[in-house]
Amino acid sequence: MNEAIKKNILNTIKSYDKIIITRHQRPDGDALGSTRGLAGILRASFPEKDIRLLSEDRSEELAFLGPEDETPPDSFYEGALVIVLDTGTKDRIANGKIHLAAEVIKIDHHPANDLPYGDICWIEEGRSSICEMIVDFYVSFKDELILTPEAATALYTGMVTDSGRFRFPSVTGDTLRLAAVLLDQGIDTESLFARLYMEDYEFFKYEAYVYEHMERTENGVAYLFVTREMQERFGLSREAASNTIGLMDSIKGCLIWLAFIDNGDGSIRVRLRSRFTEVQPLAARYGGGGHDRASGATVHSWEEALKMVAEADAQLGEYKATHEGWL
Numbered sequence: 001m002n003e004a005i006k007k008n009i010l011n012t013i014k015s016y017d018k019i020i021i022t023r024h025q026r027p028d029g030d031a032l033g034s035t036r037g038l039a040g041i042l043r044a045s046f047p048e049k050d051i052r053l054l055s056e057d058r059s060e061e062l063a064f065l066g067p068e069d070e071t072p073p074d075s076f077y078e079g080a081l082v083i084v085l086d087t088g089t090k091d092r093i094a095n096g097k098i099h100l101a102a103e104v105i106k107i108d109h110h111p112a113n114d115l116p117y118g119d120i121c122w123i124e125e126g127r128s129s130i131c132e133m134i135v136d137f138y139v140s141f142k143d144e145l146i147l148t149p150e151a152a153t154a155l156y157t158g159m160v161t162d163s164g165r166f167r168f169p170s171v172t173g174d175t176l177r178l179a180a181v182l183l184d185q186g187i188d189t190e191s192l193f194a195r196l197y198m199e200d201y202e203f204f205k206y207e208a209y210v211y212e213h214m215e216r217t218e219n220g221v222a223y224l225f226v227t228r229e230m231q232e233r234f235g236l237s238r239e240a241a242s243n244t245i246g247l248m249d250s251i252k253g254c255l256i257w258l259a260f261i262d263n264g265d266g267s268i269r270v271r272l273r274s275r276f277t278e279v280q281p282l283a284a285r286y287g288g289g290g291h292d293r294a295s296g297a298t299v300h301s302w303e304e305a306l307k308m309v310a311e312a313d314a315q316l317g318e319y320k321a322t323h324e325g326w327l
């Protein structure tokens with residue numbers, strides 16, 4: 001079934017002269033890597049087409065991958081094809097002009113939801129990353145498509161970051177086989193990993209602060225309030241502040257961990273993570289969503305945040321009482 005969808009996508013791409021590639025707001029490595037990677041493949045394969053990566057949001061941390069395209073006049077969208085990557089719902093698309101285009105393709109790995117979009121959809125929930133799907137697409141049409149080392153590096157960046165360096169349960173044999181295709185292009189992994197994972201000296205001071213200030217509920221929910229004061233004290237960017245969630249991911253017995261990031265505008269961004277049990281339903285109760293074990297939501301007060309912590313604690317207590325084998 002997916003083979004037919006992929007073929008349809010390739011034929012649709014071939015039928016347009018202008019193609020716009022975009023992604024979700026607050027782009028992560030997968031959103032950024034997949035859009036850059038696909039743009040690179042299509043530019044190399046179809047040099048006669050005008051292909052633009054047009055997103056309203058960029059990422060400081062991943063700027064090393066290279067510059068992005070400037071905003072063209074609205075007329076550019078006329079008769080153009082839009083490809084949206086890694087974006088589950090229409091409201092999260094980081095491009096407010098896609099309605100001006102002729103046709104929209106959606107390629108995604110987020111669970112189905114009530115805000116569908118796209119004329120052609122290729123959705124595989126089980127996939128570890130969109131980058132993996134783009135490499136799969138490339139491999140399916142290897143004779144017609146060209147993968148450049150730059151595109152391979154962008155795609156590898158997304159595969160590595162969205163899979164937690166190939167550790168998450170979504171990683172399959174296919175994931176590694178497709179990653180191998182990228183490595184065969186000659187990626188400078190020493191430089192890439194240094195850029196992705198090395199941190200400034202001050203960051204480790206921040207990390208120490210996080211471990212000093214995080215809390216744990218009775219049943220083992222680890223959580224932290226990333227206040228404005230904390231963000232200013234350590235000079236944290238929006239991304240760095242929200243990445244705090246990752247620091248709490250390896251605490252024995254803490255199967256759910258939450259980070260509450262004060263946006264400074266009256267809203268508090270919540271990042272939810274879990275192992276063995278799912279946090280997606282909890283996020284959904286607060287108007288959020290995402291993956292089973294990695295979700296996001298927004299609350300509007302610290303009281304509401306604590307209510308969420310209490311619900312997570314109750315869920316975890318129930319889980320631990322009725323399951324074995326977790327740690």
Ligand SMILES: [Mn+2]
Nearest residue numbers: 030086130162
């Ligand atoms: Mn993704």
